Amino acid sequence: MAANLINEQLQSKEDEEAVPEEIWKYVFGFTPMAVVKCAIELGIPDILENHEMPVTLAELASELRCSPSSLHRIMRFLIQYKIFQEKAVSETSVGYAQTPLSRLLTKHGQRSMADFVLLESSPVMLAPWHKLSARVLGNEESAFGAAHGGDVWGFAAGNPGHSKLIDNAMACDARLAVKAVTNGCPEVFEGVTTVVDVGGGDGTALRLIVEACPWIKGINFDLPHVVSVAPTSTGVEHVGGNMFDHVPKADAAYLMKVLHDWGDEECIEILRKCREAIPHDTGKVIIVEAIVGQENHEFKDVVLMLDMVMMAHTTKGKERTLKEWSYVLHEAGFNRYTTKHIKSYHSVIEVYP
Ligand SMILES: C[S@@+](CC[C@H](N)C(=O)[O-])C[C@H]1O[C@@H](n2cnc3c(N)ncnc32)[C@H](O)[C@@H]1O
Missing domain, CATH: 1.10.10.10 (Winged helix-like DNA-binding domain superfamily/Winged helix DNA-binding domain)
Incomplete structure (x- = not known):
């Protein structure tokens, strides 16, 4: 056997035995x-x-x-x-x-993500990760349910401290996302005079939209325990309710990081309620969510991480491919939509009746 062939074989055996540094990441x-x-x-x-x-x-x-x-x-x-x-x-x-x-x-910076780190690293949000394999095997309805019983929104309703942690974390992300939307595609809000933010949390997103587009009157719609403690802000009215029952009327319904919390059936129900809330001829639904599988997207890895977060923290939530988005939109009775890329892990999907 030639000497360099032996060397090559020895080298490949050594490579096999070497522990790649990568493993320590896990x-x-x-x-x-x-x-x-x-x-x-x-x-x-x-x-x-x-x-x-x-x-x-x-x-x-x-x-x-x-x-x-x-x-x-x-x-x-x-x-x-x-x-x-x-x-x-x-x-x-x-x-x-x-x-x-x-x-x-920093705790209070305009672009602070501190509250988001504190939410995701809290014992409540870490516990469901230990139930992920049971969830995959179908032994548990949801990882969150196996850890805490019920779903994350019911848990938040009974635990004001955790609810505040969620609202603050969502507000961090909203500050970055809304800036990306209003800078990246301001035309989305042209000609729109009223916007209902469905599942709008503490109203941060709508406050920033109204600041950027002062002609808009905003309705921040969320569960009663969320809006009852939301800060007041000019141009935004807080309305408590359940989006599965009804959505307040407006020119446009805005849904940011809400549909990904739910399975297809629930998404179709929420979208139908939004469709009823907007004018049939001129209304639209503005969805700000991730789209899985966009080649060369700079936040591709974040989107896949977020999909795992949905698996751990929601019952049937998931991040969706464009094909999956098309399916729920079509089933909810919408005929046409466009997508826009923004400087964020989210994209903007504008949907028309
Ligand atoms: C992931 S958070 C997103 C918050 C906000 N849209 C944002 O991006 O910052 C989902 C929101 O949906 C709200 N939500 C959950 N179930 C709801 C329901 N049945 N009706 C109205 N809002 C609901 C939650 O309270 C929460 O504020």
Whole structure:
């Protein structure tokens, strides 16, 4: 046997035996989420944001009243993950500073995603992930139900603290998504004078739509326990109710990240109620949701993660391909729709009766 053939065989045996680094991502996959949650809870992004200069370990430990040793390890990890960065304070010392990522983790920033991290890393939302295989095997109606009984919306109705966590998390995402919609396709709201946001949460999305398009009068429609604690805002009326019973009338119904919480049958019911709520000749439904399977989409991986989140947290919810969207829209009696790409993991689907 030629020497280079033997070498090649030895090399391929070694390659087979080597453990790819990739595997550790799955063994310790929870770590980045947990450590980022820890940093948010400690308020580290806020502390760094409030200092003009980089903050040394001693200063940070003193502000947090904790021992520098654990803090150093947390910060070393987060620097490696490019959440924070180190910058020179003087010729001999360095301090911690924000990065574009950590600016998304301050508690009250306009683009903050901190509440979304806190929701997804909460014990309530983590428990159903342990029931995913039972859900796939059909042993459980839903992973969330197996963990907590009932569905996430019923759970939220009975647990105001968790409901607030959901509303705050949804508001984070809404701030980014609505900006992407109003910047990416402002024509969607042209000629529309009233909009009902169906499942609009605490009304953040509609408030931002009305701010961007002040000619619009908004109706924020959600479950009574959600709207009863929603903040008031100019141009937005909160209405409590059940979208499976009726949807308040408006020129356009706006549905953002609502239909993905439900199976096809429920989606068709919700869409039929929206169809009844809008004018038959000039009305439209504006859906802001992910579309699975869009080649070269920059958020393709996020969409697939979100589909898994739907499997863990909802009973029959899922992210849909364009073919699956076509099916539910057609079954709900809609004849025509267009899709628009925006700078987000969502797309805009405009649907006409
Ligand atoms: C994933 S959240 C989306 C919130 C908001 N659209 C956004 O994107 O920020 C789904 C919303 O649907 C609401 N919802 C669930 N069941 C509902 C029902 N039967 N009638 C009205 N709203 C409902 C929930 O309370 C929640 O606010």
